[in-house]
């Protein structure tokens with residue numbers, strides 16, 4: 001089956017996540033925020049932090065004249081109608097990389113509504129405010145339910161894809177897991193649950209079926225939380241006892257929210273440069289990111305900061321090296337500094353091989369350039385997807 005994924009704000013991370021989980025050869029196209037996956041198995045969409053929607057491809061047409069598009073979409077809708085149980089149909093459209101306007105989208109809605117009413121169907125059409133319906137609108141209007149149809153129309157290279165959305169991200173659940181956790185700490189920064197999922201999934205590129213995830217800088221426990229929700233065992237440690245306490249309390253809150261979630265195996269106090277951990281086969285972590293800045297620091301100040309974080313992390317990777325083998329999956333977010341769009345990275349990035357690790361090869365994005373950043377951030381995260389040599 002062929003699927004089109006609408007990737008999140010940082011598509012290189014979204015496509016790297018898909019590549020890690022499904023293999024590079026299954027991704028047959030990637031352009032802008034769109035990726036095509038040729039895959040027969042089950043897709044655990046709720047675990048994908050880097051994708052917004054996933055749709056099953058119904059039509060894939062080369063060099064289509066854009067004027068012929070409305071009748072193609074109408075045909076797809078008439079075919080889909082036959083598969084929808086009796087009753088009302090909720091219908092919406094999203095266009096990606098296709099020149100259009102809201103007026104034409106509305107006209108298209110009226111045209112399809114008319115065609116479907118001939119089949120004695122009552123239709124509720126979700127009007128577009130933009131060319132694509134956002135995930136909240138798709139989710140709240142139940143467009144992925146058995147009575148819902150969201151038609152995705154997307155241009156990728158010289159082809160037009162028409163697809164039906166099968167999954168959309170549940171932004172309420174993400175918001176709940178991010179903002180409702182009882183113990184948060186703005187000083188250490190907030191790891192979005194979606195990014196925690198991406199870290200775990202990227203680490204899987206070197207271990208497709210892990211059992212136990214280690215986060216040696218667990219802080220308030222977002223990685224532990226997301227790993228537990230994936231059904232994995234977790235081990236967390238942190239230098240700061242307050243953070244250990246936060247992780248313990250947040251993971252027990254998680255259990256109340258999601259009955260059936262396991263208890264963490266261990267959450268303990270420990271310096272990541274010397275601690276020994278037992279029985280883990282995946283490392284997913286947001287490491288210590290150094291000081292936060294509201295202005296870009298002076299050269300000497302930044303050099304000092306970079307050198308101190310670099311030393312800590314080199315010692316951590318040395319300690320980790322002794323405790324893993326070449327099948328351990330690893331993804332660690334380390335800091336980089338955003339100097340007006342130019343990312344200054346840690347010296348250790350160029351010494352990874354000397355430290356006994358290799359970058360994982362990624363076909364659809366560059367292993368050395370996976371960053372998670374926002375425009376206004378000075379300290380951004382660089383995602384190292386590596387393995388022991």
Ligand SMILES: C[S@@+](CC[C@H](N)C(=O)[O-])C[C@H]1O[C@@H](n2cnc3c(N)ncnc32)[C@H](O)[C@@H]1O
Nearest residue numbers: 191217219220221222238239240271272286288
């Ligand atoms: C950026 S935070 C991680 C936040 C975490 N992802 C969360 O969900 O809250 C980095 C953490 O590293 C911890 N830390 C700093 N130095 C450490 C060390 N040498 N060993 C272990 N943890 C350390 C800090 O206490 C902090 O909690």
